[in-house]
Amino acid sequence: MPASIRSGRENGLDNNWLPLPVHPWQWQQKIAIDFIADLAEGRMVSLGEFGDLWLAQQSLRTLTNASRQGGLDIKLPLTIYNTSCYRGIPGKYIAAGPLASRWLQQVFATDATLKQSGAVILGEPAAGYVSHAGYAALVQAPYRYQEMLGVIWRENPCRWLKPDESPILMATLMECDENNQPLIGAYIDCSGLDAETWLTQLFRVVVVPLYHLLCRYGVALIAHGQNITLAMKKGVPQRVLLKDFQGDMRLVKDAFPEMDSLPQEVRDVTARLSADYLIHDLQTGHFVTVLRFVSPLMARLGVPERRFYQLLVAVLSDYMQEHPQMSARFALFSLFKPQIIRVVLNPVKLTWPDQDGGSRMLPNYLEDLQNPLWLATRD
Structure with a gap:
């Protein structure tokens, strides 16, 4: 019996409940706080920690199964500001x-x-998402609060x-x-x-x-x-x-x-x-x-x-x-055109430091750059 089903039954849950993995940091910093009403009223149940061990990839929020080689990877939300945006799952x-x-x-x-x-x-054989009812009801609620809980299952390269x-x-x-x-x-x-x-x-x-x-x-x-x-x-x-x-x-x-x-x-x-x-x-x-x-x-x-x-x-x-x-x-x-678009991310951070908009900020397009492929063909 899968560990998630066994743990669910131990908590009195039937087959109508669906398991959803959560990153420990995301649980501690976001889910246990922002979803407290769902937890208190029984719409969401914490099953605790169990099952396989997972190893973070370089991308941080994508995890590889360290217990079973070739098992599916999982991509989880981490509401941290990294490069140009908060890393949730829309x-x-x-x-x-x-x-x-x-x-x-x-x-x-x-x-x-x-x-x-x-x-x-x-391949991405499956995915799941849970919206926050309160933030979803607000017009233009900050996007980071609307991307806190979800998962993408993805094939591991070993496959x-x-x-x-x-x-x-x-x-x-x-x-x-x-x-x-x-x-x-x-x-x-x-x-x-x-x-x-x-x-x-x-x-x-x-x-x-x-x-x-x-x-x-x-x-x-x-x-x-x-x-x-x-x-x-x-x-x-x-x-x-x-x-x-x-x-x-x-x-x-x-x-x-x-x-x-x-x-x-x-x-x-x-x-x-x-x-x-x-x-x-x-x-x-x-x-x-x-x-x-x-x-x-x-x-x-x-x-x-x-x-x-x-x-x-x-x-x-x-x-x-x-x-x-x-x-x-x-x-x-x-x-092979002489110029290519110059896309920059840092000004986005400086212009919108709080990222409180309802959607992710778009990168800035500044003056064009000389195209190295075009330059490589010049005498």
Whole structure:
């Protein structure tokens, strides 16, 4: 018998009750206080601590089952201010998340380019959300009080790994060891490849699937270092595993027929942007927030910044030449314009320090930056 059911029965609960995991910090600081009426009146019951042990990932509020390898990960609300917002779970995405991940898994299983890349979508088989009745009744109540209690169950990367593969977050490639030596250098040494060949392989398995998904289906994933898992074999990136489709997925405004099968429930809650803004989810979400920090480390390993981006340009150019039928889409989502949007988060904190609005603050768009991919093609 599952521990949650056993604990529920010990507390006199029948099968009409649903268990919901809560982070210990969130329980102590938020739920036990803000949901005190629900607890006092019996609409909510604390079952205490029991069951498997959990280990926090780098993203802090996503936890991996430390007792059962391959068990589902869980993503929980933590009402703490981190980067640009309080880290809750918005209720509007809960029903759409599992539908979005299933649709994406179908796309990745049937699209020839994505299938050949080996890229994987980490499914979100279930999710749950409990609103706070008092705050939900208030007009424009601060969003952080409306995102305090929920959960997303997500597949662990081990579910998709081959026996000779091991997973790492792509953020690992931005780190140095205790001797200030880049970890990416250790992977390159282990691979037996030269640095440029290794980087070319990295760009093929990560950037090409992301760009293809954008151009073919009009779907952008904000692929920062915590949302990308690399399947590694003997130090070589083999393929990418992608996650987080509740708020970190956006759609193009244009009518793409390839998007017709996307469930309406997903479209209703997913932001739609013009192509010139949507492209920044790849440029800012990956090139700026990930590759910008990998590039200086590679310069220390003998690959100058300009050469680093020339390798990326070469990989993208090869991909585009292999898909001439998509030339109009490549022009729509151009990666080689002289300027790219500059997105900044810190001014949001300074402008709205209390974050008391009913929705999350949007990032600021300042003056454009020179595009490193464009610069890499200049003589």
